[in-house]
Amino acid sequence: MAKLPPPQTAEQILSNPDTRDVVAKEIAHGNSDLIKALKIAGIAGPYEVVDPWRLQDPEGVVRINAGGYSATPFGDNYPELTEFLVRYLREGNSMGLPQQSASKWRAELEYRLVSKLTSFAPSHADSKVFFSNSGAEAIESAIKFTLHFRPKASCIINFTRAYHGKTTGALNLTPNPEYQQQLQRPSFDVITLPFGDSERFSREVERLGPGRIAGVILEPVQGEAGVIVPPREFLAHIDKTCKQHGIVTIADEIQTGLGRSGYWFASIEWGKMDPDIITLAKPLGGGLTATGATIARQKIFKKMLGGLHAKHQSNTFGGNSLAMAIGLKSLDIIEQENLVERAQRLGKIGARRLEALATAWPGLIAETRTMGMLFAARFQPVTPTRNIVYGPKQINSEFTGLLALMMWHKAGVLGNFSLNAQRTIRLTPALTMPEDLFLEMFDRLEQAAAEHRTAWRMFLRTPRKTVLKLANFALFS
Numbered sequence: 419m420a421k422l423p424p425p426q427t428a429e430q431i432l433s434n435p436d437t438r439d440v441v442a443k444e445i446a447h448g449n450s451d452l453i454k455a456l457k458i459a460g461i462a463g464p465y466e467v468v469d470p471w472r473l474q475d476p477e478g479v480v481r482i483n484a485g486g487y488s489a490t491p492f493g494d495n496y497p498e499l500t501e502f503l504v505r506y507l508r509e510g511n512s513m514g515l516p517q518q519s520a521s522k523w524r525a526e527l528e529y530r531l532v533s534k535l536t537s538f539a540p541s542h543a544d545s546k547v548f549f550s551n552s553g554a555e556a557i558e559s560a561i562k563f564t565l566h567f568r569p570k571a572s573c574i575i576n577f578t579r580a581y582h583g584k585t586t587g588a589l590n591l592t593p594n595p596e597y598q599q600q601l602q603r604p605s606f607d608v609i610t611l612p613f614g615d616s617e618r619f620s621r622e623v624e625r626l627g628p629g630r631i632a633g634v635i636l637e638p639v640q641g642e643a644g645v646i647v648p649p650r651e652f653l654a655h656i657d658k659t660c661k662q663h664g665i666v667t668i669a670d671e672i673q674t675g676l677g678r679s680g681y682w683f684a685s686i687e688w689g690k691m692d693p694d695i696i697t698l699a700k701p702l703g704g705g706l707t708a709t710g711a712t713i714a715r716q717k718i719f720k721k722m723l724g725g726l727h728a729k730h731q732s733n734t735f736g737g738n739s740l741a742m743a744i745g746l747k748s749l750d751i752i753e754q755e756n757l758v759e760r761a762q763r764l765g766k767i768g769a770r771r772l773e774a775l776a777t778a779w780p781g782l783i784a785e786t787r788t789m790g791m792l793f794a795a796r797f798q799p800v801t802p803t804r805n806i807v808y809g810p811k812q813i814n815s816e817f818t819g820l821l822a823l824m825m826w827h828k829a830g831v832l833g834n835f836s837l838n839a840q841r842t843i844r845l846t847p848a849l850t851m852p853e854d855l856f857l858e859m860f861d862r863l864e865q866a867a868a869e870h871r872t873a874w875r876m877f878l879r880t881p882r883k884t885v886l887k888l889a890n891f892a893l894f895s
């Protein structure tokens with residue numbers, strides 16, 4: 419192992435932004451293989467914030483940030499939010515631990531979330547909120563609520579290519595064999611049905627018998643699968659069928675919710691559902707903290723947490739004052755700056771620009787899919803027949819995705835991988851991104867596409883040394 423420089427204190431790091439040793443330290447003690455791959459690809463960073471929407475790499479190159487996996491609704495260091503945070507700390511607010519007491523911040527955020535939800539789904543007027551620290555943890559609570567509510571029913575239905583997180587329970591509901599092979603055994607029965615197929619859903623409910631089904635979980639639009647938008651009637655159909663049988667519906671709005679999709683709650687406003695449980699996370703932390711929320715109807719919440727059972731679901735940090743204050747301020751910003759409407763408007767412009775790329779360069783981009791400020795481009799595979807790194811299909815697909823990410827990176831745009839889709843790169847810019855920068859982002863993508871034209875040329879233009887290192891990494895690590 420390479421000799422590392424001496425450790426630095428937090429104060430040193432704050433005042434001396436020398437980032438040269440960061441990658442080496444990550445490789446030594448972090449998720450080293452991931453960082454190694456990113457280092458070979460030249461995208462490991464670390465990055466410094468230029469403004470809320472742009473990042474600078476160690477070589478001084480400034481790029482437009484459309485990464486962040488939908489968790490940075492305002493970008494980095496959004497003045498409105500950071501100034502609030504500084505004031506919050508300066509005025510002596512505590513973190514709010516332990517939590518066995520009422521908290522002005524938590525109460526207000528609960529109230530605000532339920533009020534907002536109720537404005538679209540009036541049946542939620544007396545719903546309750548359980549706070550946690552990530553999306554997956556919000557899903558864990560949703561699973562527990564559901565299984566408690568229908569104790570005689572043993573299974574939860576999910577859908578192909580869903581992504582609900584990687585903690586054990588959430589992973590049971592993320593039907594990707596690559597991730598699920600880590601599970602020794604499922605902790606409850608899961609039946610995975612095709613996403614978007616209403617008829618098949620009805621048939622399966624009948625075949626299984628509704629009494630066996632505790633709940634159905636879905637993303638209104640599948641984010642990590644590469645922005646898969648189901649037929650609109652599918653969501654309403656699921657909702658109606660479940661209501662007929664008392665099956666619990668869970669809408670996972672962790673990625674789509676609070677504006678990203680162009681809706682506060684896509685499942686309700688777009689999909690015409692009235693879900694029993696709604697999970698939120700990513701933007702609720704304002705890009706500054708990690709906050710998850712599970713909103714459940716009163717009768718479902720009480721079934722698990724009623725009376726002496728009130729402590730049957732708990733965590734140390736969920737609902738802490740700092741996270742709640744930031745969550746509340748984030749809702750204020752979304753509301754005051756009309757970011758939900760903005761996401762719809764800019765989303766339409768972005769959708770047209772991205773689609774034009776696929777039309778102009780079909781040998782490079784196979785398909786684009788969008789919803790609000792969720793943008794995905796599925797690239798053509800780097801041709802296996804002529805490809806010197808020819809290998810299993812999956813390696814080829816991963817490789818294509820990485821090359822596409824590198825191409826956009828070189829063009830000055832930071833994108834996201836898709837955790838449940840290969841060859842698919844997503845853009846999730848801050849909802850506050852100035853319009854000229856937003857348009858410049860697509861100019862840059864256009865220029866990159868015109869330069870590369872096909873996936874094969876994208877491969878040819880990648881330095882041989884990089885290709886060989888990546889191939890070596892993929893095949894022998």
Ligand SMILES: Cc1ncc(COP(=O)(O)O)c(C=O)c1O
Nearest residue numbers: 552553554581582583641672673
């Ligand atoms: C729809 C959805 N659900 C759950 C999760 C898991 O959230 P987290 O990564 O915070 O655990 C994600 C993360 O991407 C997601 O997109």
